[in-house]
Amino acid sequence: MMQRISLFVVVACAVMGTVAGQNCTPETTFTEPFNAWQIDKFPALGANCTWRLNVTNTTQNTLQFSGLNLNPTLVHLLVTTENDTVIANLTDSNGIEVVISLSNFTKVVLQRTAIAGTVTGNISANYDTSACSFxxxxxxxxxxxxxxxxxxxxxxxxxxxxxxxxxxxxxxxxxxxxxxxxxxxxxxxxxxxxxxxxxxxxxxxxxxxxxxxxxxxxxxxxxxxxxxxxxxxxxxADSDCSGAKTAATAAAIQVLPAATQFPIQCYIQLRASTGNQVFTELQLSGGEALLGALDSLIVYDGLSRRSPMLGTLNSAFKQFVSTSVGMTIVGELGMQARLANISYRADPVSKVVTVTKGVVQNVSLTANMTATQAALLQFNGDGAMLRITVTGTLANSASVVTIKNSQERLVFSFRSGMALFPVTVSDKTARVSAMLNGTDTVNIEVAAVDADCNMVYTDITGQVTVTTAVDTRTSCSIAFVPDQSLMTQLSLRVNLCATGNLTVYDGFETGAKTLATITENTAVTQIWGPTGLRLVYSQPANCTNQIVSASYQSLAANSACGNLSQTGQLTTPNNPNQYPLNANCNWALPARNTSWMYITVNAPVQLQNTHSVTLLQNLTKSLAMFNASTTNPIPDIVVQNVNLSVAFNSAPAGSGLDMSGSGANITVRVIDCGATLNMNATGIFGNSGANQTMECIWVIQVAAGNSTNPNIISANLSMTSNPTADNTLTVKDGSSGRNDDYLPKLNRTILSRTNYLWVRYSYTAKLNTKPLNFTLSYSTYVCLNVCKNSLCMHPDWQCNGKNDCGDWSDELNCTIIPTPPPTPPPAPHTDDTKKSSAGWYVFCILVGLLLGVMLTVLVPRCVRHVRGRPSSSSRSGYSNMAEDA
Structure with a gap:
């Protein structure tokens, strides 16, 4: 006989009454073809109650019991034959049971154990000898x-x-x-x-x-x-979203209901022909999951919901492949709206592969010239990791091989033009999806391992230590893959064994640029990878060093390079510490109509190899470049402010390991007028007198000349009045605003110390104020005398008693100034006459000495000054900028 348990039956059994403390009748006999009774009384301690079913002319009796829920310590319920052979022991049964007796005599025995206790229960029993049918x-x-x-x-x-x-x-x-x-x-x-x-x-x-x-x-x-x-x-199940369906090679769609009046169940059974697996893909619109907490979707690997579960709606997977010809999808859907389709097809290529340690599995895939070859391969290993090696050809731009872990997190994607290298998934399960086009062919080799050195790191930040002792491998690949729109910043320390080497590549392309080739133990402060970095190293098999110790971080390129500060300061990354290798930064300078840009370098520039800092116009035209051969200090720059930017590039040469430096610290400022006047022998400029607030800077440069006759600048300054606090004119002896100031006066002629002059005019317009009108004309002055340090020796520097050259060479071959003798001690006191004579004597000696010193210094100087002038017009009115006020 068979039995049905429904929700109604369970509830009904739960509410039936029970009788305690009364005993059942010891013996009861039924002879009818069918009958029923209640078991709501129980035997005394150690006694039995027996119901005998003695129906003639029958060979099969069907007994049904409901409400079973006995305490086996206190009471037992048995169905036996006439000779007490047990047909069924119902002591431990719950709910409903059906028993078949194949004779015309059957006993139902209720036994009370000798253990004291209260027995309760209410069991419904019936039998039928006509047929076992419900x-x-x-x-x-x-x-x-x-x-x-x-x-x-x-x-x-x-x-x-x-x-x-x-x-x-x-x-x-x-x-x-x-x-x-x-x-x-x-x-x-x-x-x-x-x-x-x-x-x-x-x-x-x-x-x-x-x-x-x-x-x-x-x-x-x-x-x-x-x-x-x-x-x-x-x-x-709901017939609109349920049924047994055949999966063919062409994809078909099963639509889930958008909304229902009450919760429903969808039950889909997918069957493919022999030699194929079922491939399904959950396609969602409007979100990554069905809406609402009442929804669930379970995918089973087989044609029964008792089959192993492949995943659920809440799992990371959105694609599933069966291990056989069948797949079952069961959905419990609430009443809310949803937009979801299930695409399914029969796939002869997609499969689930079991990988055991020590046995390498290989799966080859070949594109179909007329159609895209798509496959999903799931590898289940018995180790802690799965090492996946993709080889072959990915020439078509639409081809891609993607590797994910069991949580559907992307580990790596190989596309056309990329290098193919081993990838280890830190998971017992890895999923490889391939989309091949044209004539592309790949082989996927998978090995189950407990540890491996071919790793891919995709976290935002982390620490890495790698050794080649794992699996006795002598070559490994380490990839650092940032999220989209981010770059990788890597700091590493290399500890190679003898004959070992480490190569760092910029990204993952086949022809990726080599950033460094390291053959010795060293440290790399920082190296940047705009799309990621890949490290490949080889070592002897017996090397157990920690080959690479690294820390990595994914950064936005803009934030890594830094921004122009509010004060106009711009620095290369990490300044004043060492800048990263392979950096490529570009800072747009602030723009303003009809303006100029003033640029000054605040500290010595330290750049190595071919690394450079460049001032660009329209991103392509180089206006100034600083590199390893640039001489410090660097002159200030004034250029017209039209689409200006500053670029920093530290791309390594790739052979060996580039050095790094502190880079550059630059300040930029938008000004109203000015210029860099370079390599012109003469020139003239000034203020036109416009009554408006302004700042103007000019940097004057003439040809440097040679070491024998260097050039300096001779400048004539003409002003209508002296500068004021709101009307300033500053001239500096050199190429930068950091040089010493010279306070100009009316109608002065200036000789510089070098071939540079720096001029700044600033005016703050106020009521009852006027701008300063001035004109500065300049020309190249050829030095006739040179200091030993190659500085131009001005005519009035020689033998003036001052170190104007800086190395005292302007004071060589000069007349020695005598040192005055010490003052004699006062004479002993005698009388008033002697006292008066002695005082006059001392006074005369002092006056004589003073006159001698003055004649010795001034007369030769005047003579030299007159004889050394080429003409009176060219030598009158000079002002030495290095001279004390």
Whole structure:
């Protein structure tokens, strides 16, 4: 006999009353073909109550018990034959059980143990000798095969028919247990041909159609095999999103309902032809998951919901591939709106592969010239990691091989033009999806390992230590992959064994630029990879060093380079510390109509190799460049402010390891007028007198000349009045605003110390103020005398008693100034006359000495000054900028 447990039955059993403290009748006999009774009284301690079923002319009796829930310590319930052979022990059963007795005499025995205690319960019992057949109506329930015990050399048949209450749904039959090895179970849906099931393998789920209102089960058992049984869960599912479907090579779509009036179940069974696997993809619109907490979606690897689970809606996977020809998808959908499709197809290439340690698995994929070859490969390993090596050809721009972990997190994607290198997934499961076009062919080699040195790092930041002792490998690849729009910043320390080498590549392309080739132990402060970095090293097999110790970080390129400060300061990354290698920064300078840009370098520029800082116009035209050969200090620059930017580039040469420096510290400022006047022998400029606030800077440079006759600047300054606090004119002796000031006066001629002059005019317009009108004309002055340090020696520097050259060479071959003798001690006091004479004597000596010193210094100087002038017009009115005020 078979049994159905429904929600109603469970509730009904729960509310039945119980009677305690009364005893059942010791002996009761039934002789009718069918009857029923209640077991609500129990035997005394150590006693029994027996119900004897003695029905003549019968060979099969079907007994049904409901409400079973006994305390096995206090009471036992048995169904036996006439000679007390146990057919079924119901002591530990719960709910409903059906028992088949294959004789005309059967006993039901209720035994009370000798253990004291209160026994409660209310069991409904009935029997029927006419047939083992049940009919019921319901949309969900559990059907269990009957118990028949050890009754050999007999056969029996039981059947059950179930009708659904709603004809719009379809039946789904799921076996949760099955073992019918000496007999059969016939399953009939509607008027279809019966399906015969037997054996010990769990059958596939059976799905009906919306027109099949009922199903029938017929069980035929030969009792020579003891314990044959089955358990079947039946339910109904929405016919709009459920059914058994065939997966073909062409993709098909199953649409999930957008909204329902009440929760529904979708049950999809996908079956492919032999030699194919089922490939599904969940396609969602409007979000990454179905809306609402009531929704769930489970994908099973097989044609039954008892098959292993491939994933759920809440898992990271959106693509699934079965290990066989079948896949089952069960959805529990709430009433809210959703937009979701399930695409499915039969795939002869996609598969799930089991990888054991020590055994390498290979899967080859070849594109179809007329269609895209798409495949999903899932590798399940028995180690801590899976090493995946992709080889072959990815020439087509649309081809891609993507590697992900079990949480669907991207590890790496290989595309056309990229180098193919080993990738290790730190997971027991790895998923490789391939999309091949044209004539592309790849081979995917997978090995299960517990540790490996071929690693890919995708975190925002982290620390890495790698050794080649793992798996006795002598060559490894380490990839640092930033998120999109980010770059990788890497600091590393290298500890190579003898003959080892490490190469750093800029990105992952086949022809990626070599950033460094390291053959010795060293440290790299920082190296940047705009799209990521890849390290490849080789070592002898017996090397156990920690080859690479590194820290990495993903950064936005703009934030890594830094921005122009509010004060106009701009520095290369990490300044004043060492700048990173392979940096490429560009800073746009502030723009203003009809303006000029003043640029000054605040500290000595330190650049190595071919690294440079460049002032650009329109991003391409170089106006000034600083590099390793640039001489410090660097002159200030004034240029017209039209699409200006500053670029810093520290791209390494690639052979060996480039050195680094502190870079540059620059200040920029928008000004109203000015210029860099360079390499012109003469010139003139000034202020036109416009009554508006302004700042103007001019940097004058003439040709440097040579070491024998260097050039300096002779400038004539003409002003209408002296500068004021709001009307300033500053001239500096050199090429930068950091040089010493010279306070100009009316109508002065200036000689510089070098071939540069720096001039700044600033005016703050106020009521009752006027701008300063001035004119500065300049020309190249050729030095006739040179200091030993190659500085131009001005005519008035020689023998003036001052170190104007800086090395005292302007004071060589000069007349020695005598040192005055010490003052004699005062004479002893005698009388008033002697005292008066002695005082006059001392006074005369002092006056004489003073006159001698003045004649010795001034007369030769005047003579030299007159004889050394080429003409009176060229030598009058000079002002030495280095001279004290």
């Amino acid at each position: 009919t019921m109506t319901g949309s969900r329930g559990l059907i269990k095969s009957p118990l028949y015990g050890n009754q050999l050399n007999r056969t029996f048949t039981c059947s059950v028919a179930v009708t659904k209450p709603q004809d719009t749904d379809l039946f789904v039959l799921t076996f949760t247990g099955f073992s019918v090895s000496n007999g059969s179970l016939l399953v009939t849906l509607g008027s279809d041909t019966p399906r015969t099931l037997s054996g010990a393998t769990l059958p596939d789920d059976i799905l009906g159609t919306s027109t099949q209102d009922s199903f029938n089960l017929s069980l035929n058992i030969n009792t020579n095999v003891i314990g044959q049984n089955f358990t079947l869960l039946y339910q109904t």
